[in-house]
Amino acid sequence: xxxxxPEFFGMIHDTASSSTFHALGAARVxxxxxxxxxxxxxxxxxxxxxxAHSSIEKGALALGxxxxxxxxxPVDDAFRMRPDLLxxxxxxxxxxxxxxxxxxxxxxxxxxxxxxxxxxxxxxAEREGLWHHIDAAYGGVAAMLPENRxxxxxxxxxxxxVVNPHKWLFTPFDISAFYCRxxxxxxxxxxxxxxxxxx
Numbered sequence: 001x002x003x004x005x006p007e008f009f010g011m012i013h014d015t016a017s018s019s020t021f022h023a024l025g026a027a028r029v030x031x032x033x034x035x036x037x038x039x040x041x042x043x044x045x046x047x048x049x050x051x052a053h054s055s056i057e058k059g060a061l062a063l064g065x066x067x068x069x070x071x072x073x074p075v076d077d078a079f080r081m082r083p084d085l086l087x088x089x090x091x092x093x094x095x096x097x098x099x100x101x102x103x104x105x106x107x108x109x110x111x112x113x114x115x116x117x118x119x120x121x122x123x124x125a126e127r128e129g130l131w132h133h134i135d136a137a138y139g140g141v142a143a144m145l146p147e148n149r150x151x152x153x154x155x156x157x158x159x160x161x162v163v164n165p166h167k168w169l170f171t172p173f174d175i176s177a178f179y180c181r182x183x184x185x186x187x188x189x190x191x192x193x194x195x196x197x198x199x
Contacts, residue, residue: 001144002163005156009183012175016137017055019162019178024059024102026185027131027162028122031101036188040190045069047091049081051111053135056104069098078117079114081105085126086146098147107151115139126157131185134161139175159185 010074013019028044029035029181046060050072060070066085073086073091090100103125105116118134140163143152155161160180165171180186 002140002152002161003143003149003156004161004179005181008181009010009186010163010177010179013162013174013178014174015055016057016135016162016164016176018197019057019137019160019176020053020055020104020135021062022178022186023104023131023133023160023162023180024056024063024065025189026180026182027133028063028065029189030131030185031099033188035134036105037094041105043069044101045071045098045100046102047073047086047100047130048087049073049075049079049106049109049114049116051075051079051109051114052106053110053137056135060142068112075114079109079112081116081121083117083120083124083136087128090128090130092196100128100130102133104108104133104135107134107136107143110138113139115151118152118158122154122157125159131160132158134158137162137164138167183193 017114021097048056057070070194086195091098105118105121107115142148159182162178165175
């Protein structure tokens with residue numbers, strides 16, 4: 001319905017906050033495969049719009065990124081993240097010795113329902129080697145309509161995306177649909193199978 005390519009793997013979470021948390025954790029491990037053993041996030045940075053949902057910042061804090069490494073990119077006059085300022089922030093952070101690893105774009109911010117330019121952000125993420133998570137929890141489901149496909153243009157190249165059917169599709173309970181093209185990264189970040197569960 002959303003026009004995503006078939007290689008996306010899907011799972012259900014209770015909230016978009018949980019989905020974003022999982023995406024940030026996977027991004028961290030993809031940026032540094034030894035992180036799981038070492039247990040720290042030295043200088044990793046996360047980028048989002050200054051209008052992004054607070055769950056992005058909370059998830060990054062819970063994962064140990066540190067508040068000073070959560071970079072809020074200014075917006076244009078339509079409250080959309082400015083790709084030029086995103087690119088400038090990434091370059092400045094690399095110069096400063098930081099390690100950019102993830103950018104989160106928003107499709108329907110809670111504050112003003114703004115929609116970030118997903119395709120432009122994806123191009124920057126690809127060029128810079130960053131994980132791109134799309135928080136489309138609020139507005140993404142509208143892209144099922146042909147006239148709204150533009151909202152998720154470029155999403156098929158992103159690493160992960162979340163939409164909330166309980167906001168638009170009359171689902172009678174909380175259901176957050178999380179899509180990820182890198183299930184291997186999720187396993188690397190979170191899988192732990194003790195002998196008593198292996199069969």
